[in-house]
Amino acid sequence: MSLIDTARAVRDNAYVPYSKFKVGAAIRSTSGAVYAGCNVENVAYPEGTCAEAGAIAAMVAGGDTRIAEIAVIADSPKPVSPCGGCRQKIAEFADGDVVVTLATVDGIILQTTVAELLPGSFDADYMSRV
Numbered sequence: 727m728s729l730i731d732t733a734r735a736v737r738d739n740a741y742v743p744y745s746k747f748k749v750g751a752a753i754r755s756t757s758g759a760v761y762a763g764c765n766v767e768n769v770a771y772p773e774g775t776c777a778e779a780g781a782i783a784a785m786v787a788g789g790d791t792r793i794a795e796i797a798v799i800a801d802s803p804k805p806v807s808p809c810g811g812c813r814q815k816i817a818e819f820a821d822g823d824v825v826v827t828l829a830t831v832d833g834i835i836l837q838t839t840v841a842e843l844l845p846g847s848f849d850a851d852y853m854s855r856v
């Protein structure tokens with residue numbers, strides 16, 4: 727199954743009583759393992775946890791910490807744009823040239839990279855004098 731198909735399948739499980747907006751994400755780690763996540767909302771924080779964050783949590787829980795490829799899918803007019811927090815979370819676990827595939831359920835695909843999503847991101851190099 728392709729990474730986008732994994733993201734499409736897990737999207738069905740999204741728990742979104744507040745936004746009604748289902749998102750699915752899938753990560754292939756550098757070990758080759760695939761991890762999936764969907765968005766999960768709650769009444770106190772209706773924005774909940776994003777699908778990308780869910781997939782990252784599954785990856786770390788599975789013992790992997792490096793993303794080789796990531797895909798995100800939603801039912802939107804154009805490929806869904808990861809939120810700022812998710813961009814930083816993805817950048818924590820991926821090199822800048824890692825491909826990010828953003829898709830709509832009806833087949834529009836936008837391929838970008840982690841560095842394009844979060845240019846000039848803060849990383850450990852800035853703390854190298856500590």
Ligand code: THU
Pocket residue numbers: 742745747749764765766767772773774775776777778798806807808809812
């Ligand atoms: N959401 C994601 O899961 N990923 C994105 O890239 C954008 C937004 C979720 C968060 C919330 O559950 C819903 O979409 C509306 O913001």
